[in-house]
Amino acid sequence: AQSVTQPDIHITVSEGASLELRCNYSYGATPYLFWYVQSPGQGLQLLLKYFSGDTLVQGIKGFEAEFKRSQSSFNLRKPSVHWSDAAEYFCAVGGMEYGNKLVFGAGTILRVKS
């Protein structure tokens, strides 16, 4: 069965500092991996996705993520965090046989301090 683990419930970083949010997945076949962000009062917004090819994927808002098959990880990174990045971030996994049915992690709340 598919599963996603986001080990950090909360993370606090200073504005301008770098950020890495961790995501580990369990999936039997080639995974399709996603990062979503939810800002207060908003719906989930897709930041980036990985299907195949280059293991470093670029997303919106300056985010990137790296797929590491050997570690079953898909960590999200940003070199310099802005106060507007404060939100909750969700990692998700899917597969061709599941259509658009995604399995999400429990989320990581990012706080940005000035």
Added chain:
Amino acid sequence: EAGVTQFPSHSVIEKGQTVTLRCDPISGHDNLYWYRRVMGKEIKFLLHFVKESKQDESGMPNNRFLAERTGGTYSTLKVQPAELEDSGVYFCASSSAWTVGEKLFFGSGTQLSVL
């Protein structure tokens, strides 16, 4: 272009009552999904409509939950009777195609509190 709209944004009901959540997908999106997040845990899949047909309802927790999609447009999710464990945030999402990665557009969710 309007996004996915859900209402109400919040609902507080007592155990045993009935609540109906509504989702209006993006116009033209045949695929509509319901997800739920309980107690700050994972967001879990409930069901998937293709037009008016239920493609996959494997995530529906029990028969107290009834989802419909009239004419392949908006969808409702009714909980009857509501139990305490039904509290959570119910998300709706829509997409134009049924393939992994076809961009899912999510609504902002309905926060349901059952007291």
